[in-house]
Amino acid sequence: MDWCRIDQTRADELKEKIPVDEEMQDVAEFIRVFGDPTRLGILFYLRELPLCVHDLSLLTGMQQTAISHQLKVLRQMRLVKYHKEGRMAVYSLNDSHISQILDIGLKHTAEEVRND
Amino acid sequence: MDWCRIDQTRADELKEKIPVDEEMQDVAEFIRVFGDPTRLGILFYLRELPLCVHDLSLLTGMQQTAISHQLKVLRQMRLVKYHKEGRMAVYSLNDSHISQILDIGLKHTAEEVRND
DNA sequence: ATTATATATGAATATATATTCATATGTTCA
DNA sequence: TGAACATATGAATATATATTCATATATAAT
Numbered sequence: 367m368d369w370c371r372i373d374q375t376r377a378d379e380l381k382e383k384i385p386v387d388e389e390m391q392d393v394a395e396f397i398r399v400f401g402d403p404t405r406l407g408i409l410f411y412l413r414e415l416p417l418c419v420h421d422l423s424l425l426t427g428m429q430q431t432a433i434s435h436q437l438k439v440l441r442q443m444r445l446v447k448y449h450k451e452g453r454m455a456v457y458s459l460n461d462s463h464i465s466q467i468l469d470i471g472l473k474h475t476a477e478e479v480r481n482d
Numbered sequence: 483m484d485w486c487r488i489d490q491t492r493a494d495e496l497k498e499k500i501p502v503d504e505e506m507q508d509v510a511e512f513i514r515v516f517g518d519p520t521r522l523g524i525l526f527y528l529r530e531l532p533l534c535v536h537d538l539s540l541l542t543g544m545q546q547t548a549i550s551h552q553l554k555v556l557r558q559m560r561l562v563k564y565h566k567e568g569r570m571a572v573y574s575l576n577d578s579h580i581s582q583i584l585d586i587g588l589k590h591t592a593e594e595v596r597n598d
Numbered sequence: 599a600t601t602a603t604a605t606a607t608g609a610a611t612a613t614a615t616a617t618t619c620a621t622a623t624g625t626t627c628a
Numbered sequence: 629t630g631a632a633c634a635t636a637t638g639a640a641t642a643t644a645t646a647t648t649c650a651t652a653t654a655t656a657a658t
Contacts, residue, residue: 401514
């Protein structure tokens with residue numbers, strides 16, 4: 367191993383500090399759930415109040431099936447929960463970190479005038 | 483429009499509160515950058531100290547070209563900056579929100595025992 | 599009972615994107 | 629000057645994933 371700016375000892379120290387592959391994968395999967403505008407829309411609306419699939423579909427302008435599929439992703443990540451009310455399924459947020467991430471995302475894009 | 487659990491007035495209020503399509507897209511793009519294990523690895527290492535491409539390649543175990551491509555993505559989102567030192571390019575973090583997001587991701591996956 | 603409504607889901611399709619390969623540019627060293 | 633090194637990037641490929649369509653299930657309404 368031929369390092370540029372660090373030596374082997376420092377490299378070993380660093381590797382100790384950084385999440386191992388599997389954890390890195392988990393963190394990436396978790397964050398990736400927030401990286402889609404449809405899912406983000408769902409989360410922003412559910413942050414305001416619990417909603418059923420149909421209302422989420424109308425609010426976001428997405429087809430019901432698309433919403434259902436994305437709700438499944440959110441459910442699997444345990445970011446949302448739901449209960450049935452008659453034939454409706456009423457979804458709500460189920461994770462304390464969601465609001466933080468949404469706010470950071472909003473804050474960042476508000477600050478940033480991005481181009482390349 | 484036939485809502486289930488809200489009326490038209492409430493729906494209009496909600497839509498006012500939620501980011502418009504373009505902003506939603508921007509937020510999603512921003513967060514999505516964190517949703518890849520290779521980029522996450524780079525960010526975790528750069529959080530510790532500035533590093534050159536070669537060292538990042540050795541630390542992460544990824545090919546140099548893969549690192550360069552991902553650094554370009556991070557550069558375009560202005561999450562990292564770099565300066566040249568001779569033939570090296572030394573990268574460092576360039577956004578105050580990065581650490582927060584990394585920590586939330588870590589915290590979440592630490593708490594969560596996730597499956598379906 | 600029949601019809602309409604609310605939701606879920608498998609399959610197909612289209613699109614995005616991560617990685618590799620080949621290669622170009624610029625720098626250091628012998 | 630030539631060889632080795634550090635980095636960047638376009639093209640190709642493979643993989644992931646978001647959406648739609650078709651359809652099934654369950655509940656409500658008439």
